[in-house]
Amino acid sequence: MAIIIDGKALAKKMQKAIAEEVAQLQPQYGRPPGLAVLMVGDNPASAAYVKNKETACHKSGIASFGKHFPASVTQTELEQVIDELNADDRVDGILIQLPLPDKFDAIALLNRLDPAKDADGLHPNNLGKLVRGELGLQSCTPAGVMELLAEAKIDIAGKNAVVIGRSILVGKPVALMLLEENATVTIAHSRTKNLTEITRKADILIAAIGKPEFVTAEMVKPDAVVIDVGINRITDYEGKSRLVGDVDYASVSEVASHITPVPGGVGPMTVTMLLHNTLWSYKEKFAKSNKLSIAQP
Numbered sequence: 418m419a420i421i422i423d424g425k426a427l428a429k430k431m432q433k434a435i436a437e438e439v440a441q442l443q444p445q446y447g448r449p450p451g452l453a454v455l456m457v458g459d460n461p462a463s464a465a466y467v468k469n470k471e472t473a474c475h476k477s478g479i480a481s482f483g484k485h486f487p488a489s490v491t492q493t494e495l496e497q498v499i500d501e502l503n504a505d506d507r508v509d510g511i512l513i514q515l516p517l518p519d520k521f522d523a524i525a526l527l528n529r530l531d532p533a534k535d536a537d538g539l540h541p542n543n544l545g546k547l548v549r550g551e552l553g554l555q556s557c558t559p560a561g562v563m564e565l566l567a568e569a570k571i572d573i574a575g576k577n578a579v580v581i582g583r584s585i586l587v588g589k590p591v592a593l594m595l596l597e598e599n600a601t602v603t604i605a606h607s608r609t610k611n612l613t614e615i616t617r618k619a620d621i622l623i624a625a626i627g628k629p630e631f632v633t634a635e636m637v638k639p640d641a642v643v644i645d646v647g648i649n650r651i652t653d654y655e656g657k658s659r660l661v662g663d664v665d666y667a668s669v670s671e672v673a674s675h676i677t678p679v680p681g682g683v684g685p686m687t688v689t690m691l692l693h694n695t696l697w698s699y700k701e702k703f704a705k706s707n708k709l710s711i712a713q714p
């Protein structure tokens with residue numbers, strides 16, 4: 418039976434430290450850190466994320482500026498909102514909730530963000546820094562995955578890591594972070610042939626697919642470390658709605674050495690890294706104005 422990597426517990430510990438730092442800095446800086454979330458339309462997975470973010474911001478003393486728009490909003494209107502948030506001195510972090518409905522050009526909106534306020538590390542400057550192994554704002558979910566591996570004291574150097582999924586939000590950045598930690602990384606996707614053959618070679622398997630319980634025990638090497646990024650809402654045979662990951666937890670937890678649950682795994686760490694990034698941008702801003710330098714994000 419696998420060891421459960423408890424994302425909820427790690428998130429709680431890290432959020433407590435963030436709250437303490439916010440309380441300590443606020444009198445000096447004269448205002449709390451601020452996070453703005455831009456959400457368009459109604460997506461149930463996104464709604465859960467927004468709620469958890471707001472609660473976590475509130476608990477840690479970060480001001481949250483939610484901007485929820487109906488799907489009828491236009492690209493130009495969203496661009497104006499981004500310009501306003503870029504110029505707003507109370508806002509240190511901006512997150513554009515993805516995916517946006519098809520009619521929007523998400524890349525153009527991400528490009529418009531002030532890179533110093535890019536709380537999800539998706540602006541080309543920040544993604545470019547990640548590719549070059551330089552310091553910058555990093556995508557929250559991949560950064561949360563790396564924190565979970567560190568907390569569980571998983572050796573990464575020289576290990577075979579397989580990432581299923583190649584999105585800009587999760588798959589690609591997590592693959593780069595694993596590479597930075599000296600893993601031998603394979604990225605699989607929907608056109609990959611013989612997927613099971615590849616995943617069975619993984620010492621570390623990251624599932625970021627968006628398909629409920631896709632990864633089964635036969636796909637996993639015995640004693641592998643399995644990180645389940647997927648968040649899927651399904652209706653079970655009793656007609657009840659519940660969250661499941663991209664990993665078939667019941668069978669995979671029998672063969673893996675470590676596994677993250679859903680809920681309670683990567684999700685709470687995504688929220689935590691968002692607070693962490695917002696705090697980092699806040700400190701950077703004040704450090705810049707006082708010509709100080711601060712530790713890495």
Ligand SMILES: NC(=O)c1ccc[n+]([C@@H]2O[C@H](COP(=O)([O-])OP(=O)(O)OC[C@H]3O[C@@H](n4cnc5c(N)ncnc54)[C@H](OP(=O)(O)O)[C@@H]3O)[C@@H](O)[C@H]2O)c1
Pocket residue numbers: 462558581582583584585586587588605606607608609612625626627628646647648649663683684685687688
């Ligand atoms: N826990 C969190 O905090 C968090 C954060 C973000 C996302 N998520 C969840 O993580 C999952 C992935 O999110 P995402 O934004 O990366 O999704 P995405 O943009 O839809 O990307 C999914 C990836 O999976 C690949 N894929 C789809 N079907 C496949 C198959 N049969 N075999 C192999 N690869 C396959 C796709 O390949 P192609 O590129 O070839 O299409 C794509 O690269 C979703 O469940 C999402 O809700 C969770």
Ligand SMILES: Nc1nc(=O)c2c([nH]1)NC[C@@H]1CN(c3ccc(C(=O)N[C@@H](CCC(=O)O)C(=O)O)cc3)CN21
Pocket residue numbers: 462463465466469512513514515516537557558586648660679680681682683684685687688
């Ligand atoms: N720009 C952007 N960045 C993201 O990280 C992101 C998006 N967009 N869009 C939606 C997805 C989904 N994300 C999520 C989804 C759920 C939790 C979360 O807190 N899940 C909890 C339980 C939630 C519940 O019970 O309803 C968990 O324990 O998994 C976190 C991030 C983050 N995601």
